[in-house]
Amino acid sequence: xxxxPKANLHASNPGTVELSRSGNVVRLTLAREKYLNAMxxxxxxxxxxxxxxxxxxxxxxxxxxxxxxxxxxxxxxxxHQFADFNGARGIEYEKxxxxxxxxxxxxxxxxxxxxxxxxxxxxxxLAAACDxxxxxxxxxxxxxxxxSLGNCLALSNYRRLANLLGTGKVKELIYTARLMDAxxxxxxxxxxxxxxxxxxxxxxxxxxxxxxxxxxLTLWATKIAFIRQEEWxxxxxxxxxxxxxxxxxxxxxxxxxxxxxxxMSKLPSPPWLGR
Numbered sequence: 001x002x003x004x005p006k007a008n009l010h011a012s013n014p015g016t017v018e019l020s021r022s023g024n025v026v027r028l029t030l031a032r033e034k035y036l037n038a039m040x041x042x043x044x045x046x047x048x049x050x051x052x053x054x055x056x057x058x059x060x061x062x063x064x065x066x067x068x069x070x071x072x073x074x075x076x077x078x079x080h081q082f083a084d085f086n087g088a089r090g091i092e093y094e095k096x097x098x099x100x101x102x103x104x105x106x107x108x109x110x111x112x113x114x115x116x117x118x119x120x121x122x123x124x125x126l127a128a129a130c131d132x133x134x135x136x137x138x139x140x141x142x143x144x145x146x147x148s149l150g151n152c153l154a155l156s157n158y159r160r161l162a163n164l165l166g167t168g169k170v171k172e173l174i175y176t177a178r179l180m181d182a183x184x185x186x187x188x189x190x191x192x193x194x195x196x197x198x199x200x201x202x203x204x205x206x207x208x209x210x211x212x213x214x215x216x217l218t219l220w221a222t223k224i225a226f227i228r229q230e231e232w233x234x235x236x237x238x239x240x241x242x243x244x245x246x247x248x249x250x251x252x253x254x255x256x257x258x259x260x261x262x263x264m265s266k267l268p269s270p271p272w273l274g275r
Contacts, residue, residue, distance in 0.1 A: 036075035076121025090251025
């Protein structure tokens with residue numbers, strides 16, 4: 001625990017994940033607008049529970065993942081969640097997040113990521129787990145961890161991003177910590193399409209309703225086909241390749257802890273010393 005009043009403020013605003021439905025279309029809304037929908041443990045747990053419910057809901061045909069407000073889908077995991085981390089906790093965290101992202105990726109329903117504004121870090125990982133990704137003209141997408149906390153991803157999230165963008169593109173984005181705009185994100189294949197800011201939600205609803213009107217078994221069979229291909233190609237590889245030593249070194253490092261402390265106190269991040 002910490003006596004930092006800013007940290008306590010964040011702790012008192014854990015956010016929610018709202019589940020709503022209109023007809024056969026389900027919306028999962030990451031609701032922590034004041035903090036650009038930065039994810040907390042509470043939100044990750046709620047997202048997981050909602051995904052369990054939706055997976056069993058025979059009336060749900062399409063799922064939209066969106067953020068509250070128009071500034072972000074999600075700006076990653078809230079920095080204050082890392083205040084008491086060490087290597088062992090880092091391994092546990094990456095495993096937990098990987099399980100939830102995989103739960104989204106393997107949901108037996110078509111999924112749409114509706115990206116207004118930022119989808120960075122964990123927000124990009126969640127979007128990558130969806131079947132279709134639509135952005136507004138203000139979309140900013142990337143994983144700037146090399147300039148923020150100096151942490152890493154789970155192995156399967158690196159793989160999922162590489163499958164979408166290619167290994168070289170993922171390396172370039174992470175190494176440089178830059179964010180892609182909407183046009184670049186569509187050009188490289190991450191975004192399915194871009195919709196105008198003013199009509200973004202109307203366009204998302206139209207896409208979802210069009211999909212929901214399709215043959216249910218065709219939608220289901222197509223999703224299952226790609227899930228099984230993914231499992232066949234990669235599931236056992238991730239299990240066989242041990243990445244825990246890398247995660248532990250990153251989350252045990254002085255670089256990481258100094259970066260977390262600096263970001264929480266709004267001070268400049270420390271220079272990376274290559275430890």
